[in-house]
Amino acid sequence: HRGDANCLVSASGSSSVRNRPKNGSDDPHAGRYRCPMAQANVPDKPSLEGLETKWGERWEADGTYRFDRTKTRAEIYSIDTPPPTVSGSLHVGHVFSYTHTDVIARFQRMRGKEVFYPMGWDDNGVPTERRVENYHGVRCDPSLPYDPGFAPPEKPGKDFVLASRRNFVELCQRLTSVDERAFDELWHHLGLSVDWSMTYTTIDDNARATAQRMFLRNLARGEAYLSEAPTLWDVTFRMAVSQAELEDHDQAGAYHRISFHGPDGPVFVETTRPELLAACVALVAHPDDERYQPLFDRTVTTPVFGIEVPVRAHPLAEPDKGSGIAMICTFGDLNDVTWWRELQLDTRAIVGRDGRIVAEAPAGLESPQARAAFERLTGTTIHTARERTVELLRESGDLHGVPRPVTHSVKFYEKGNKPLEIVTSRQWYLRNGGRDIDLRDELLSRGKELEWVPDYMRVRYENWVQGLTGDWLVSRQRFFGVPFPVWYRLGDDGSPDYDEPIPADESSLPVDPQSECPPGFAETQRSQPGGFVGDPDVMDTWATSSVTPQIATGWERDTDLFERTFPMDLRPQAHDIIRTWLFSTVVRSHLEHDALPWMTAAISGFVLDPDRKKMSKSKGNVVTPLPLLTEYGSDAVRYWAAGGAPGTDTAADFGQMRVGRRTAIKVLNASKFVLGLGPVPADPAAAVATAVDAAMLSWLAETIESGTAAFEDHQYTRAVDRIATFFWSFCDDYLELVKARAYGEGPGADSARAALAVALSAQLRLLAPVLAFVTEEVWSWWKEGSVHRAPWPTAAELGPAQDSADKHVLTVATQVLGEIRKAKSDAKKSMRLDVASVVVTAGANDLAALRHASEDVKAAGRVDELALVETNEDARMTVEVTLAES
RNA sequence: GGGCGCUUAGCUCAGUUGGCUAGAGCGCUGGCCUUACAAGCCAGAUGUCGGGGGUUCGAGUCCCUCAGCGCCCACCA
Numbered sequence: 001h002r003g004d005a006n007c008l009v010s011a012s013g014s015s016s017v018r019n020r021p022k023n024g025s026d027d028p029h030a031g032r033y034r035c036p037m038a039q040a041n042v043p044d045k046p047s048l049e050g051l052e053t054k055w056g057e058r059w060e061a062d063g064t065y066r067f068d069r070t071k072t073r074a075e076i077y078s079i080d081t082p083p084p085t086v087s088g089s090l091h092v093g094h095v096f097s098y099t100h101t102d103v104i105a106r107f108q109r110m111r112g113k114e115v116f117y118p119m120g121w122d123d124n125g126v127p128t129e130r131r132v133e134n135y136h137g138v139r140c141d142p143s144l145p146y147d148p149g150f151a152p153p154e155k156p157g158k159d160f161v162l163a164s165r166r167n168f169v170e171l172c173q174r175l176t177s178v179d180e181r182a183f184d185e186l187w188h189h190l191g192l193s194v195d196w197s198m199t200y201t202t203i204d205d206n207a208r209a210t211a212q213r214m215f216l217r218n219l220a221r222g223e224a225y226l227s228e229a230p231t232l233w234d235v236t237f238r239m240a241v242s243q244a245e246l247e248d249h250d251q252a253g254a255y256h257r258i259s260f261h262g263p264d265g266p267v268f269v270e271t272t273r274p275e276l277l278a279a280c281v282a283l284v285a286h287p288d289d290e291r292y293q294p295l296f297d298r299t300v301t302t303p304v305f306g307i308e309v310p311v312r313a314h315p316l317a318e319p320d321k322g323s324g325i326a327m328i329c330t331f332g333d334l335n336d337v338t339w340w341r342e343l344q345l346d347t348r349a350i351v352g353r354d355g356r357i358v359a360e361a362p363a364g365l366e367s368p369q370a371r372a373a374f375e376r377l378t379g380t381t382i383h384t385a386r387e388r389t390v391e392l393l394r395e396s397g398d399l400h401g402v403p404r405p406v407t408h409s410v411k412f413y414e415k416g417n418k419p420l421e422i423v424t425s426r427q428w429y430l431r432n433g434g435r436d437i438d439l440r441d442e443l444l445s446r447g448k449e450l451e452w453v454p455d456y457m458r459v460r461y462e463n464w465v466q467g468l469t470g471d472w473l474v475s476r477q478r479f480f481g482v483p484f485p486v487w488y489r490l491g492d493d494g495s496p497d498y499d500e501p502i503p504a505d506e507s508s509l510p511v512d513p514q515s516e517c518p519p520g521f522a523e524t525q526r527s528q529p530g531g532f533v534g535d536p537d538v539m540d541t542w543a544t545s546s547v548t549p550q551i552a553t554g555w556e557r558d559t560d561l562f563e564r565t566f567p568m569d570l571r572p573q574a575h576d577i578i579r580t581w582l583f584s585t586v587v588r589s590h591l592e593h594d595a596l597p598w599m600t601a602a603i604s605g606f607v608l609d610p611d612r613k614k615m616s617k618s619k620g621n622v623v624t625p626l627p628l629l630t631e632y633g634s635d636a637v638r639y640w641a642a643g644g645a646p647g648t649d650t651a652a653d654f655g656q657m658r659v660g661r662r663t664a665i666k667v668l669n670a671s672k673f674v675l676g677l678g679p680v681p682a683d684p685a686a687a688v689a690t691a692v693d694a695a696m697l698s699w700l701a702e703t704i705e706s707g708t709a710a711f712e713d714h715q716y717t718r719a720v721d722r723i724a725t726f727f728w729s730f731c732d733d734y735l736e737l738v739k740a741r742a743y744g745e746g747p748g749a750d751s752a753r754a755a756l757a758v759a760l761s762a763q764l765r766l767l768a769p770v771l772a773f774v775t776e777e778v779w780s781w782w783k784e785g786s787v788h789r790a791p792w793p794t795a796a797e798l799g800p801a802q803d804s805a806d807k808h809v810l811t812v813a814t815q816v817l818g819e820i821r822k823a824k825s826d827a828k829k830s831m832r833l834d835v836a837s838v839v840v841t842a843g844a845n846d847l848a849a850l851r852h853a854s855e856d857v858k859a860a861g862r863v864d865e866l867a868l869v870e871t872n873e874d875a876r877m878t879v880e881v882t883l884a885e886s
Numbered sequence: 887g888g889g890c891g892c893u894u895a896g897c898u899c900a901g902u903u904g905g906c907u908a909g910a911g912c913g914c915u916g917g918c919c920u921u922a923c924a925a926g927c928c929a930g931a932u933g934u935c936g937g938g939g940g941u942u943c944g945a946g947u948c949c950c951u952c953a954g955c956g957c958c959c960a961c962c963a
Contacts, residue, residue, distance in 0.1 A: 046922090248962085255963085271963055284963085317963080326963035333962080408962050459890055463959055575958080612898090643899085647891085649956080653898060655912045665925065673922030721900070725910080735922080743921080818929090825929035828917050
């Protein structure tokens, strides 16, 4: 019985039996011929259409990528997948970088690793709230009671509808679950080999419990602390912002030259923020600045408001900026905060948390003159306050000349569209080395310990850590996030005691201190004198994201899983969030585990538009991924993505997608040819006997080795390049050379068919990490199981013949065939045209190699006479082609 | 202002520790229905390797320098 797995039968064989596929007539790959004695089952018209759906469903049903948690840590490759922010729109950049991760995951899986590859959805945080606010036209008002019957307006109206905190959170959850489905669909279509049974969201119970537990540990060790201090504040979102979330934007402004009234005449100050004049608490100049030395430790009077403020010296003041003397306001910028702290100045805050001038004039503005002026400003926006203050200055004659326009960069919250203000507020901080040299050094050495792909990305980490100006501000005055698991005792006067927060018990997590009460208290004591209040804030989204390794690996929840998967092997992410996600994750892991969270960070670049411009919604050049996947096919888009080297920004290149599609189609057709040739010996690798075949396998062995090394080194781009290059020459040259022999009979035919089968099997596996769908499709024609669980090819499996083979045989044969083709092409003739004679003049080595391939060359070129003429070894080979009369 | 990266064919990019005449794909030109594939195949043309200097028997590759582009960070009275 010859019907073993290697019995390959031509699709056109007359003995074939037409079989319907098992799953019915809606299968687009219906119409196969199946040999009753063989597994090979090649469709007569192979196609890429529908492969994504077909194999996506099949992989899910078969659990192809299901994680086997019985494996040991050494056998496991664990990936800390970036949970995409689901409230954003789908972006071709997602497809790009997640494909990189998937390619690595598939390679590692085939190399024999059990791949731990969960997906998460990052749904908590400001972007989601923002989206919900806009989508429904609602705003959260935490003072409202929960309304079980609450329904958002059908369409956002002119005025916002207010929702209680719980109602608002419910809207967030509802909308994110819709967004998550869109991502889910995209990822499935793209073919990510994720184990979908492990999917988490950053707002789910486990994520909240993990983030809270980590926080409690930080609190217990003194790494988390409360502090009331001036902080950067976004007036739109009405929340504090951390250093890592800052962005500089260029803004138009103007220097206003204004005069303070000094003891010896006017003192001119140039300011871009005249509206803060009312908040001015001092002037400052450099200690060495002779112009202002006479004024130091004396006072001047502010214009308009008539307030007496000191003139102080501080080295941070720069003599060549403006007039060399600056007004210190509480607070105009971070310099003001430094001066205020170090010179121990008064506080005179006039900007409220809503970004408007406060209603009550602050202490120090008691005089009737000051009050009258301040009246003009109360309740106005910064913008209006500036106009009014300028008017006041003009009226009093203290504005000199015309404001001089400048463009200067101003700090913004990365998701905000108004400049940040600085307000004083009580916030939670987490130590991150920003105020502690030892911790900073430890974190820097963690950065050195980590393997970076590409290596130069480490510098961004180091720059960031070295440039930290303070600890990490982690609390946000928002709603859809992880609450701080603490309460505060209320004194008999009803005021909270912030010095000793009451932590939640770890066993009670996740906890909502707004609706649950602290250990030892009853709910009736909430907000009562002698009772308690819950912390009102939620954590910064990065405070949750920074524990994704712990969320995914089951830290303190599933110790067995944790020990098998942590520290993780790979953190893939983009370069823009090194300072946020990567750094904060290193911080948390360092503090909790005294270890890196992963061994390797693979940093991907951005996708640029086809003209190499950064994509942005405002430019309208954002490429949405699903239409691409539909038009070119997922394998084609994956092929393009795999061409983007780690760390390198890459243009969305539809040409490369077309190439990917062509490669995938080529896989189908070449496979159809190879599998249609007829029976193959039982042990094909051992049956390779012809020098040309052995040479091809020898080239393949080299490709396997270099491709594998590149993959191991996370250089998937190079690996794919090597593999695809080999595959195309396999199709264009080797296949054409041996085609005639393979159709025939005898030992030469056996060798060719054996080599073709061996090479196809290896190449399908080499291509599988990138062309996940088409390789699986072809694999299913003749092999059991999934190609994605098949062992990664090795040089050894190609058999003994290639080991000692002379690669040159194939090189020379290809070269001569090329010359023959050229002669026909130059003569504008068909490749089918017969060739009367070919004379090859070359050195002995080339001729010896060519002799091994002469029959194949003659057949492929349709050559009657092939003559070999020996010349000296150094001479270039020449090929003289005489075409037959047509 | 500090740092990182980039600059190779019309376009997008390879080019690993210095080593034969610098490569690929796309695009372009011409041809070919060829018992896997016309959604295909065959062939062809195209370079001041950003400029300058240096090291070396030899430099796209190493060093210095200048320029341009991009990104990160900082400053921002």
